[in-house]
Amino acid sequence: MTFQALRGTSDxxxxxxxxxxxxxxxxxxxARRYGYQELRTPVIEDxxxxxxxxxxxxNIVQKEMFRFEDRGGREIVLRxxxxxxxxRAYLEHHLHKTQGFAKLFYxxxxxxxxxxQAGRMRQFxxxxxxxxxxxxPWLDAEVITLCLEMLKxxxxxxxxxxxxxxxxxxxxxxxAERLRKRLAPHRAELCxxxxxxxxxxxxxxxxxxxxTCREIVWSEKRSPFVLCAECEAHFAxxxxxxxxxxIAFNESAVFARGLDYYTRTVFEVRSxxxxxxxxxxxxGRYDHLVKELGGPxxxxxxxxxxxxxxxxxxxxxxxxxxxxxxxxxxxxAVARPDLLAGGFSLVQRLRRRGVTALxxxxxxxxxxxxxxxxxxxxxxxxxxxEQELKTQSVTVKDLAQGSQRTIALDAFVEEAAQGVKAxxxx
RNA sequence: GUGGGCGUAGCUCAGACUGGUUAGAGCACCUGGCUGUGGCCCAGGGGGUCGCGGGUUCAAAUCCCGUCGCUCACCCCA
Numbered sequence: 001m002t003f004q005a006l007r008g009t010s011d012x013x014x015x016x017x018x019x020x021x022x023x024x025x026x027x028x029x030x031a032r033r034y035g036y037q038e039l040r041t042p043v044i045e046d047x048x049x050x051x052x053x054x055x056x057x058x059n060i061v062q063k064e065m066f067r068f069e070d071r072g073g074r075e076i077v078l079r080x081x082x083x084x085x086x087x088r089a090y091l092e093h094h095l096h097k098t099q100g101f102a103k104l105f106y107x108x109x110x111x112x113x114x115x116x117q118a119g120r121m122r123q124f125x126x127x128x129x130x131x132x133x134x135x136x137p138w139l140d141a142e143v144i145t146l147c148l149e150m151l152k153x154x155x156x157x158x159x160x161x162x163x164x165x166x167x168x169x170x171x172x173x174x175x176a177e178r179l180r181k182r183l184a185p186h187r188a189e190l191c192x193x194x195x196x197x198x199x200x201x202x203x204x205x206x207x208x209x210x211x212t213c214r215e216i217v218w219s220e221k222r223s224p225f226v227l228c229a230e231c232e233a234h235f236a237x238x239x240x241x242x243x244x245x246x247i248a249f250n251e252s253a254v255f256a257r258g259l260d261y262y263t264r265t266v267f268e269v270r271s272x273x274x275x276x277x278x279x280x281x282x283x284g285r286y287d288h289l290v291k292e293l294g295g296p297x298x299x300x301x302x303x304x305x306x307x308x309x310x311x312x313x314x315x316x317x318x319x320x321x322x323x324x325x326x327x328x329x330x331x332x333a334v335a336r337p338d339l340l341a342g343g344f345s346l347v348q349r350l351r352r353r354g355v356t357a358l359x360x361x362x363x364x365x366x367x368x369x370x371x372x373x374x375x376x377x378x379x380x381x382x383x384x385x386e387q388e389l390k391t392q393s394v395t396v397k398d399l400a401q402g403s404q405r406t407i408a409l410d411a412f413v414e415e416a417a418q419g420v421k422a423x424x425x426x
Numbered sequence: 427g428u429g430g431g432c433g434u435a436g437c438u439c440a441g442a443c444u445g446g447u448u449a450g451a452g453c454a455c456c457u458g459g460c461u462g463u464g465g466c467c468c469a470g471g472g473g474g475u476c477g478c479g480g481g482u483u484c485a486a487a488u489c490c491c492g493u494c495g496c497u498c499a500c501c502c503c504a
């Protein structure tokens with residue numbers, strides 16, 4: 001009986017992890033540059049948090065949450081997204097009272113019980129940014145700019161930004177009504193899914209792939225979306241601010257986010273280097289969520305980016321072992337198995353002085369030890385043999401140059417430790 | 427939840443259509459040539475319930491059925 005990682009989950013090994021760490025470093029560096037502070041929330045939350053925020057009728061809540069009952073009969077879920085939890089924490093720690101406005105970012109795993117495919121995992125990872133407590137359009141521009149800067153700094157070169165405004169709640173109701181009125185005469189012709197979408201969430205009919213549905217939707221040229229004067233002004237300001245800092249975008253009237261909390265500005269960043277799941281980032285304003293979760297009536301905006309998708313778009317299928325010429329560290333090789341004790345005390349002396357040091361404990365041939373030193377990309381091999389033992393010295397070979405010399409043991413340890421210190425000051 | 431493709435060595439894959447001696451290759455790994463020296467070369471070696479279960483047959487990696495897994499797509503989304 002052998003075990004394997006659950007469907008839609010995966011292990012990350014050293015080579016791949018280097019890329020993840022680079023993304024995490026970049027995200028933290030840029031987030032702080034823009035004044036956002038890291039927040040870590042639990043992976044499990046009260047199920048109601050998401051049904052209330054993301055929406056009872058949303059796909060995520062209806063069929064994609066990992067849900068279970070704990071011993072006290074509480075409904076628990078593995079978080080399917082980050083925004084609701086951030087707002088929950090914002091309120092739980094009274095950030096609305098102590099600082100009013102909070103700029104937060106997070107990084108971590110999310111869970112959705114979907115059928116896996118390219119760019120879609122059951123446990124996937126996101127980094128995200130949330131600015132909670134303001135309705136300023138400048139903040140929309142800041143968040144979108146930060147998002148693009150992060151993606152670019154991570155190496156994404158073909159990001160395309162899609163921008164739209166869903167309007168306020170009143171606008172959405174009006175738009176929905178207009179759309180329903182337009183579709184009503186053709187209701188019987190719509191596909192089965194759209195029949196139910198008509199009542200549940202009409203906007204979803206707009207991105208139906210069914211040819212008949214498409215034809216009906218597009219038969220009227222005028223957009224079903226209406227924006228009130230305030231929302232129109234807000235959106236115009238966002239677009240102006242983005243243009244001022246040189247951010248290019250495509251405006252699209254027909255994409256609407258499938259999460260109920262979105263209002264006004266919504267955006268998505270896609271990459272052409274991805275398959276069917278081409279959204280690397282999505283986000284938008286959620287001006288009523290804080291209040292709906294029991295807080296004050298303040299606006300907020302944020303986004304979440306999929307790390308797996310980002311890495312896929314940046315590196316494609318390139319293997320990650322990145323065998324560069326960089327060599328570092330010392331491999332201690334012993335000429336005979338009975339010298340293992342001397343070798344072990346030498347690697348420990350080196351490690352305690354901050355030097356990377358490796359050795360083989362199997363008592364293998366020098367040839368095998370050298371091969372391993374080379375595979376591990378060590379810079380030097382320090383040989384301990386009979387001759388060295390007699391004179392309390394080591395023979396040190398530079399693997400890149402092939403040169404070799406014998407020096408006193410204590411002097412060697414000192415030299416190696418100084419070398420590390422020098423490298424740190426550089 | 428629905429469809430397509432694929433499961434043979436650690437990895438990438440031949441072999442399958444036209445069942446037939448001990449199931450192969452390359453890479454990786456180990457050992458030796460070079461008894462105190464890496465990369466290159468040469469020689470040798472270890473490693474496989476052919477995903478699993480059943481059926482057909484004298485005989486199944488190969489044909490049939492089922493099942494599990496992976497993968498891509500739909501849906502939806504990061």
